[in-house]
Amino acid sequence: MYSARKVAFGLFAAATVASAADAPSDVTQLTKDTFGDFIKSNDLVLAEFFAPWCGHCKALAPEYEEAATTLKEKSIKLAKVDCTEESELCQSYGVEGYPTLKIFRGPDNITPYSGQRKAAAITSYMIKQSLPAVSILTSETIGDFKTADKVVLVAYIEASDKASNETYTKIAEKLRDSYLFGATNDAALAESEGVTAPAIVLYKQFDEGKATFAEKFEEEAIEKFTKVASTPLIGEVGPDTYSDYMSAGIPLAYIFAESAEERKELGDALKPVAEKYRGKINFATIDAKSFGAHAGNLNLKTDKFPAFAIQETVKNQKFPYDQEKEITHDAISTFVEDFxxxxxxxxxxxxxIPEAQEGPVTVVVGKTYEDIVLDDSKDVLIEFYAPWCGHCKALAPKYEDLASLYSKSEWKDKVVIAKVDATANDVPDDISGFPTIKLYPAGAKGEPATYSGSRSVQDLIKFIKENGKYKASVEEKKEEETPVAPAATESSSSEAAEETHDEL
Incomplete structure (x- = not known):
């Protein structure tokens, strides 16, 4: 998601990029004539495919430059390609939105960059990519390795313990994008750490500084340990951490406060509660001055702080704490226990709830979502929209036409074309941009299909036919239409970027 804060930063970046345009750069700009040789001659390259008009590209530019300068010392190259000048090159690598970042280990080993777009995050991510999945450590190297990143894991395993070594390596391969993994079979190092092999110590630059795993080496148990131990006991929700909390798979408890002092005071008071539910509920403070509007997304008042709420992230359910009550350890402990x-x-x-459905598109609200969208006897195509979204407004007449075709067809009792204002109604779906269109097929409501094609009536009909239970198809009236471009997204359209009003 892109926040108002991020958009503002993008505008600031746009103003500063011009003045820095002539400054020396550690980012190599490539063309179709230089790209191939550059990739072949460097073992590891992060390439950005961008467009000069793209707001998110402008916001990324200073971060990308800073990371390039830092990584230069480690012989990790950062490059960029202007897709308005090198359209064929960008198309050959499947670039559909801007900026797109890809990691190259030679011309045939290409993976998407999935880290955050901040200098420190880019640097950390690429250093992980430059190292083997597991770095073999000695008494001379282990000290520096422990502090090489915000979170690192070191396994103390005997050389003869093949099963533990294999399990640890497998996990490292799986999670290498997120963490640094090291290992040693030096018994003296294990003894100095106070552990008995096999064991894993997670070193972190926050909370208690480290956590130890001394149970049987099983993948699921180690992964769970890593996820829990690497999350701050009481962290901070912001643009750089929001997506991580949302994808953690457990509820998130928000502590809203306007000052850093008050956030620390409340955080300290609630630490025992956070400790009790560690691994079951994440706790985090949030700056109510910068992101107070997000309180509204949790059904809290946006003008009364401090405040507390729990979000069930998987089902997107909200549990706001009464803002008329004081936030104390005992009160929140009882609230969380009841939750x-x-x-x-x-x-x-x-x-x-609408008194009557007017028009062919079925209007869904929070209280009717389950009855309509999750009706197991029907294929339901639903658009999640925002009233201010220009792309939603452009889609509206075509969406009406689509609904009209189905409502007058043999499929009128089997296929529902619906819409919901996702800014005014709680929905259980993960919506990160507008419009988002999903098909919930009859008999498989837990496996919705997300639409990503061009927003034409014909293509939407094809999508319903291919993904619905009933394979329902209707004939579109043959009329002249303005050609429809591929669906715009937040990352591929400057206009869409301006329309994105998510706070985090």
Whole structure:
């Protein structure tokens, strides 16, 4: 998601990029004539495919430059390609939006960059990519390795313990994009650390400084340990951490406060609660001055802080704590205990239920979402939109035409074309941009298909036919239409970027 803060930073970056245009750069600009040789002559390259008009590219530029300068010392190259000048080259690598970042280990080994777009994150990510999945450590190298990143793992395993070594290597291969993994079979190092092999020590630059895993080496157990131990006991929600918390798979408890002092005071007071539910609920503070509007997404008032709420991230359910009550250790402890026990009903934001459905598109609100969208007897195509979204407005007449075709066909009782204002109604879906279109097929509501094609009536009909249970198809009236471009996304359209109003 892109926040108002990120958009503002993008505008600032745009103003500063011009003045820095003539400054020496550690980012190599490539063309179709130089790209191939550059990739072949460097073992590891991060390449950015960009467009000069792209706001997100402008925001990335200073971060990318800073990372390039830092990584130069480690012989890790950063490059960029202007896709407005090198369209064929960009198309050959499947570039569909800007910026697109790809990691090259030679011309045939290409993987997407999935890290954050900040200098420190890019640097950390690429250093991980430059190292083997597991770095073999000695008494001379282990000291520096422990502090090489915010979180690192070191396994103390005897050389003869093949099973533990294989398990650890397998996990390292799987999680290498997120963490640094090291290992040693030096018994003296294990003894100095106070552990008995096999064991894993996770070193971190926060909280208690390290955590130890001394159980049987099983993949699931080690992965769970790593995820829990690498998450701050009480972290901070912001643009750089929001997506990680949302994808963690466990509820997130927000502590809203306007000052750093108050956030620390409340965080300290609630630490025992966070410790009790560690691994089951993540706790994090959030700057209410910068991101107070996000309180509204949790069904809290946006003008009364401090505040507390729990979000069930998987189902996107919200449990706001009464803002008229004081936030204390005892009160929040009881609230969280009741939440875990299922004694608190989720807060549901919903527009009024329509008295009647007017027009061919079925209007869904929070209170009717389950009855309509999750009706197991029907294929339901639903558009998640925002009233301010220009792309949603452009889609509206075509979406009406689509709904009209199905409502007048033999499929009228089997296929529903629906829409929901995702800014005014709580929905269980993960929506990161507007419009988002999903098909919930009859008999398989837990496996919705997300639409990513051009927003034409014909293509939407094809999507319903291919992904719905009933394979329902209708005939579109043959009329002259303005050609429809591929669906714009937040990362591929400067206009869309300006329309993105998510706070985090």
């Amino acid at each position: 875990v026990a299922g004694k608190i009903e989720p807060s549901l934001k919903s527009e009024p």
